Amino acid sequence: MTLMNEIHAPVPADIDEPPADANRAPKMSARDVSVFYGDKQALNGVSIDIRDDRVTAFIGPSGCGKSTFLRCLNRMNDTIPSARVTGKISLDGQDIYHSNMDVVQLRARVGMVFQKPNPFPKSIYDNVAYGPKIHGLASSKGEMDGIVEKSLKRAGLWDEVKDRLSESGTALSGGQQQRLCIARAIAVDPEVILMDEPCSALDPIATAKIEELIHELRGRYAIAIVTHNMQQAARVSQRTAFFHLGEMVEYGKTSEIFTNPRERRTQDYITGRYG
Amino acid sequence: MTLLIALIAIGLVAVSAWWLAIGRARDLRGKGRLNSLPAYHGVHTLLWALLPALLMLAVWAPIQTTLVNQAVLASAEGKALPAFDMQRDAILDEARQIAAGNIDHGYNPQSEQLAPRFSEAESRYGAIGGGIALLLTFAGAALALRRVVPEFRARAGVERWIQALLVAASLIAILTTLGIVLSLLFESLRFFKLVSPVEFLFGTSWSPQTALRADQAGSSGAFGSVPLFWGTAFIGAIIAMIVAIPLGLMSAIFLTQYSPPRLRAWLKPILEILAGVPTVVYGYFAALTVAPMVRDFGLAIGITSASSESALAAGLVMGIMIIPFVSSMADDSIAAVPQAMRDGSLALGATKAETIKKVLLPAALPGVVGGVLLAVSRAIGETMIVVMAAGLSANLTANPFASVTTVTTQIVQLLTGDQEFDSAKTLAAFALGLALFVITLILNLIGLRVVRKYREAYE
Ligand SMILES: Nc1ncnc2c1ncn2[C@@H]1O[C@H](COP(=O)(O)OP(=O)(O)OP(=O)(O)O)[C@@H](O)[C@H]1O
Ligand SMILES: [Mg+2]
Numbered sequence: 213m214t215l216m217n218e219i220h221a222p223v224p225a226d227i228d229e230p231p232a233d234a235n236r237a238p239k240m241s242a243r244d245v246s247v248f249y250g251d252k253q254a255l256n257g258v259s260i261d262i263r264d265d266r267v268t269a270f271i272g273p274s275g276c277g278k279s280t281f282l283r284c285l286n287r288m289n290d291t292i293p294s295a296r297v298t299g300k301i302s303l304d305g306q307d308i309y310h311s312n313m314d315v316v317q318l319r320a321r322v323g324m325v326f327q328k329p330n331p332f333p334k335s336i337y338d339n340v341a342y343g344p345k346i347h348g349l350a351s352s353k354g355e356m357d358g359i360v361e362k363s364l365k366r367a368g369l370w371d372e373v374k375d376r377l378s379e380s381g382t383a384l385s386g387g388q389q390q391r392l393c394i395a396r397a398i399a400v401d402p403e404v405i406l407m408d409e410p411c412s413a414l415d416p417i418a419t420a421k422i423e424e425l426i427h428e429l430r431g432r433y434a435i436a437i438v439t440h441n442m443q444q445a446a447r448v449s450q451r452t453a454f455f456h457l458g459e460m461v462e463y464g465k466t467s468e469i470f471t472n473p474r475e476r477r478t479q480d481y482i483t484g485r486y487g
Numbered sequence: 488m489t490l491l492i493a494l495i496a497i498g499l500v501a502v503s504a505w506w507l508a509i510g511r512a513r514d515l516r517g518k519g520r521l522n523s524l525p526a527y528h529g530v531h532t533l534l535w536a537l538l539p540a541l542l543m544l545a546v547w548a549p550i551q552t553t554l555v556n557q558a559v560l561a562s563a564e565g566k567a568l569p570a571f572d573m574q575r576d577a578i579l580d581e582a583r584q585i586a587a588g589n590i591d592h593g594y595n596p597q598s599e600q601l602a603p604r605f606s607e608a609e610s611r612y613g614a615i616g617g618g619i620a621l622l623l624t625f626a627g628a629a630l631a632l633r634r635v636v637p638e639f640r641a642r643a644g645v646e647r648w649i650q651a652l653l654v655a656a657s658l659i660a661i662l663t664t665l666g667i668v669l670s671l672l673f674e675s676l677r678f679f680k681l682v683s684p685v686e687f688l689f690g691t692s693w694s695p696q697t698a699l700r701a702d703q704a705g706s707s708g709a710f711g712s713v714p715l716f717w718g719t720a721f722i723g724a725i726i727a728m729i730v731a732i733p734l735g736l737m738s739a740i741f742l743t744q745y746s747p748p749r750l751r752a753w754l755k756p757i758l759e760i761l762a763g764v765p766t767v768v769y770g771y772f773a774a775l776t777v778a779p780m781v782r783d784f785g786l787a788i789g790i791t792s793a794s795s796e797s798a799l800a801a802g803l804v805m806g807i808m809i810i811p812f813v814s815s816m817a818d819d820s821i822a823a824v825p826q827a828m829r830d831g832s833l834a835l836g837a838t839k840a841e842t843i844k845k846v847l848l849p850a851a852l853p854g855v856v857g858g859v860l861l862a863v864s865r866a867i868g869e870t871m872i873v874v875m876a877a878g879l880s881a882n883l884t885a886n887p888f889a890s891v892t893t894v895t896t897q898i899v900q901l902l903t904g905d906q907e908f909d910s911a912k913t914l915a916a917f918a919l920g921l922a923l924f925v926i927t928l929i930l931n932l933i934g935l936r937v938v939r940k941y942r943e944a945y946e
Pocket of ligand 2: 408
C-alpha cells in the first residue's frame with residue numbers, strides 16, 4: 213500500500229531541486245496522465261516535467277507504456293481511434309489537449325523520431341524538405357537548400373549524402389535512414405524532440421553516431437528518449453524515469469537512478485532481474 | 488439405358504468392395520498395429536473401384552457416339568440416305584431422337600426405319616463400354632482389396648488420389664481457356680481468309696451487311712474495325728474512367744482515412760453492392776434514365792446532334808459500375824502503405840489531407856494504376872450497358888453526345904438472329920472477339936504485374 217502511495221505522489225521531489233537554471237519553467241509538463249485503449253488502461257496517473265536543458269530518458273520493461281506516454285506528448289495517440297487520454301499535459305504552460313490547441317501546429321513544435329526508421333519513398337532532399345515545405349519555412353529554393361543542408365549536418369549525415377541528395381531515402385542503410393528521420397524532424401525546427409527507441413534497429417556504430425548527435429542537440433531542444441538499453445540511458449540522459457505496468461515508478465537524476473534507486477522494482481529492473 | 492445399368496452396377500460393386508475392405512482391415516487390427524485406419528483402407532478401395540471405371544466411361548462416351556454413327560451408316564438403311572451432309576445429319580438426328588424415345592414420329596419416313604438400327608448399335612456399344620467399365624471396377628476392387636494388409640499405407644494412397652483429383656480440377660479450367668482461345672483463333676482464321684487482316688485492323692468503315700443473294704441491293708460489307716475499337720475505348724477507357732477514377736479514388740480515401748470505423752462498416756458493403764448489380768439493370772438505367780437526360784442536356788447547351796443513344800450516357804453509367812473496382816483496388820493499395828509512413832508525416836505536423844496527397848497517394852499510385860488498368864479491361868469487355876445505351880452506328884467521332892458503337896455491341900448484333908455460319912458477317916464476330924480478348928489479356932497482364940510489383944515494394 214505504501215508503495216502505491218509513493219507512485220501516486222504527484223511530482224517526484226527532485227524535479228524541484230534547484231538546478232543551474234531553476235528559474236526556467238519546464239518546457240512540457242504532464243500531470244496525472246492516464247491513457248486507455250478501449251477499456252484497457254495502459255497508463256495510470258503519470259506526472260513528469262520535461263525540461264529543455266536536459267535529456268530525459270524513459271526506461272522500463274516491454275509493454276509498460278513508454279511509447280504510449282511519448283505519443284501523448286505530441287498527440288499522436290489521436291490517430292488511434294480507441295485511445296483516450298485523461299489528465300493534463302502542457303507545452304510552455306498551454307494545455308495541449310485543450311480544444312483550441314492546433315494539433316498540426318503542436319506536432320510541428322513537438323517532433324518525433326520513431327523506433328523503426330520510416331523515411332518517405334522520396335529523395336533524401338525531399339524527405340528533409342517535407343516539413344519545411346508544409347509549414348512554409350522557406351520562401352525560396354536557396355533558403356530551402358540551406359535548411360536541408362543545416363538539418364542534415366546537424367543529424368551528422370551531410371557528408372555521407374551530400375553528393376546524392378536526389379537518391380531515394382529508402383535506399384540508405386538503416387542507421388543512415390534513422391539519421392535522415394532525425395534530420396527530417398529537426399528541419400521543422402521543433403522545440404521538443406521525442407525519440408522512441410531510435411537505436412533499436414541499429415548497429416553499435418550507427419548507435420554511437422546517434423548518441424553523439426543527441427549530445428549535440430541537447431540544450432537546443434528538449435529531448436525525451438525511450439530506450440531499452442540501460443547503458444544508453446546512462447550515457448545520453450540527465451534525468452531518467454522508470455515505468456512499470458503503466459505507472460511511473462521512479463523519476464530522478466540518471467546517476468542516482470542507476471547507482472542508488474529508491475524503489476525495489478527499479479533496482480530489480482536495472483540489475484536485470486526482469487524485463 | 489445400358490449406361491445407367493452399368494453405372495448402378497459399378498456403384499454397387501464399389502460400395503461392397505469398400506465395405507469388405509473396412510471389414511478386413513478391422514479384422515487385421517486384432518493382429519497388430521495397422522499403418523492406416525480401416526476407414527482409409529475403405530476409401531482407398533472405393534476410389535480404386537470407382538475412379539478408373541468412371542474415367543473409362545467418360546472417355547468411352549464420345550467414342551461410342553462415333554462408333555454408333557458408323558454402324559448405322561454402314562447398315563442397309565444407312566446406305567440409302569441422301570449424300571448431302573445437312574439432310575443426312577437431320578435424318579440421323581431424328582432417328583436418334585426416336586430411338587431414345589424423345590419423339591414418337593419422324594418428319595422424315597427414313598428416320599423411322601433407321602431408329603431400330605440406332606437402338607441396336609447403341610445397346611451393343613453401350614454393353615461393350617459398360618462391360619469394360621464393370622471389369623475395371625472388379626479389377627480395381629480386387630487389386631485394392633489384396634492390399635488390405637497391416638503395413639500397407641492406404642492413407643498415402645488416398646492422398647495421391649486426392650492430389651490427382653485436384654490437379655484434374657484445375658486442368659479443366661486451364662484447358663477450357665485454351666479451348667476458348669483455339670476456337671476463337673480457328674474461326675478468326677476463317678474470317679481472315681475472306682477479309683484481309685489489314686482492312687480489319689486499320690479500316691475506318693464498318694458495315695458488315697453483306698448481300699445475301701446476288702441480286703440483292705445493299706452494301707458489299709466493309710469490315711474496318713477502327714470505329715468499333717474507338718467507340719469501345721471512348722466509352723470504356725475514357726468517359727467511364729473520367730467518372731470512375733476520381734469518384735473511386737475519393738471514396739477509397741474517405742473510407743480508409745476519414746470515415747469512422749462504424750460508418751465504414753456500413754458504407755463499404757453498400758459501395759460493393761454496385762459491383763453486384765446485374766449489368767442488364769445498369770443497361771436499362773442507362774437507356775431509360777440517363778440517356779434522355781444526357782440528350783436533353785446536350786440540346787439545352789446547343790448541341791443539335793445530341794442523340795438519345797450517346798457515348799456519354801453509356802460511359803457515365805459504366806463509370807458508376809466500375810467505381811467499386813477502382814475504389815477497392817485503391818483501398819487496398821492505400822491500406823498497404825505502412826502506418827509508419829502515415830505517422831511519420833503526421834508527426835511532422837502535416838494535416839491528413841497533406842499526408843494523403845504527398846505521402847499516401849504517391850506511394851499507392853502504382854497499385855491504383857494497376858487497379859485502373861484492370862477496371863479498363865473490365866469496362867471494354869462489358870456488353871449489356873453498351874448494347875442498350877450506346878447505339879449501333881459505327882461513328883468515328885469524339886463528340887460524347889453522338890451515338891457510337893462498341894466491339895461487344897457489334898458482336899451481339901452479328902450473332903443474334905438468323906445467320907449463316909460461314910459468311911464473313913458472322914465470322915467477323917469471332918475476329919472481333921479475338922481482338923478484344925487479346926487487348927483485355929494484355930491490360931490484365933500489365934495491371935496484375937504492376938499491382939504485384941507494388942505489393943512487393945513494402946515487404
Ligand atoms: N494501439 C493500441 N491498441 C490497444 N492497445 C495498445 C495499443 N498500443 C499499445 N497498447 C497497449 O498499451 C500498453 C503499453 O504499450 P506501449 O507500446 O506504450 O509499451 P512500451 O512500453 O512502449 O513497450 P515496448 O518497450 O515494447 O515498446 C501495452 O499493454 C499495449 O498492449
Ligand atoms: Mg514502445
